[in-house]
Amino acid sequence: MTLKPIGLVYSTSLFVVPGLLTALLYTFGFDYVQTLGYAASNAMMLVAVASFILLFVQFAVLYTLEGNAWSIPALAARLRFRRMTGWQWFWTFVVFLFVTGAYLGAFYLGVVQAYASVFELPGWYRAVPGDVVGAYWLIGARLGLLVINVMAEELLWRGFILPRQEITHGRWTFLIHGVQWTLYHLMKPWEFLMLLPGCIAYAILATWSKNIVPGIVVHFLFNGLGVVLLTLAVFGIIS
Numbered sequence: 001m002t003l004k005p006i007g008l009v010y011s012t013s014l015f016v017v018p019g020l021l022t023a024l025l026y027t028f029g030f031d032y033v034q035t036l037g038y039a040a041s042n043a044m045m046l047v048a049v050a051s052f053i054l055l056f057v058q059f060a061v062l063y064t065l066e067g068n069a070w071s072i073p074a075l076a077a078r079l080r081f082r083r084m085t086g087w088q089w090f091w092t093f094v095v096f097l098f099v100t101g102a103y104l105g106a107f108y109l110g111v112v113q114a115y116a117s118v119f120e121l122p123g124w125y126r127a128v129p130g131d132v133v134g135a136y137w138l139i140g141a142r143l144g145l146l147v148i149n150v151m152a153e154e155l156l157w158r159g160f161i162l163p164r165q166e167i168t169h170g171r172w173t174f175l176i177h178g179v180q181w182t183l184y185h186l187m188k189p190w191e192f193l194m195l196l197p198g199c200i201a202y203a204i205l206a207t208w209s210k211n212i213v214p215g216i217v218v219h220f221l222f223n224g225l226g227v228v229l230l231t232l233a234v235f236g237i238i239s
Contacts, residue, residue, distance in 0.1 A: 006164040019184040022051040030124040040127035055152035079159030092214040099198035106194035115190030150219040158206040174203040
């Protein structure tokens with residue numbers, strides 16, 4: 001199947017519209033779920049799952065409308081699921097280090113703190129588990145959320161949308177895609193500067209490799225750092 005180019009306005013809407021819906025979900029859904037008796041940290045996880053389900057639905061609709069078959073070979077071909085080469089593994093690790101360094105570097109330069117001094121950070125962002133020691137179920141819950149998170153975003157952004165953007169924007173695809181993915185995170189605008197370098201790096205990696213797998217690996221490693229910290233807390237190693 002020959003891919004069709006995708007225009008800038010349309011592709012931007014595919015990021016911004018779900019970004020707005022997710023921001024509304026976090027803003028109002030988080031408070032509503034708490035009224036049902038859920039703790040703040042659990043309410044945040046439920047809202048996050050709902051937001052990623054929205055991305056799965058968006059992907060399924062777009063993939064179907066494009067006329068693709070729902071089979072493993074068709075999915076692999078359209079989304080560029082390919083075996084990684086040695087060089088791809090190397091650059092995947094480099095990008096992971098860059099994404100992590102850029103995010104933490106901006107954090108420790110006070111990006112979030114500067115925002116918090118001007119605006120009030122929302123309750124869902126401050127929602128952290130209380131005493132989690134021995135709550136082993138939390139590890140499984142966060143691992144499940146990690147899988148849903150990574151696969152929803154990578155299938156839609158790097159798998160479905162990016163290849164069509166490459167036809168339209170050529171050498172500038174990485175920059176356009178990176179900015180658009182940053183804008184998707186409208187639910188936390190204070191992290192834009194922390195996320196932008198990494199979002200661009202993901203696009204560069206995917207465009208260079210013509211492979212969705214490197215981005216999946218980086219995404220799992222980076223977002224998995226939070227799961228590692230939670231696991232240490234559950235076992236009482238950190239508090």
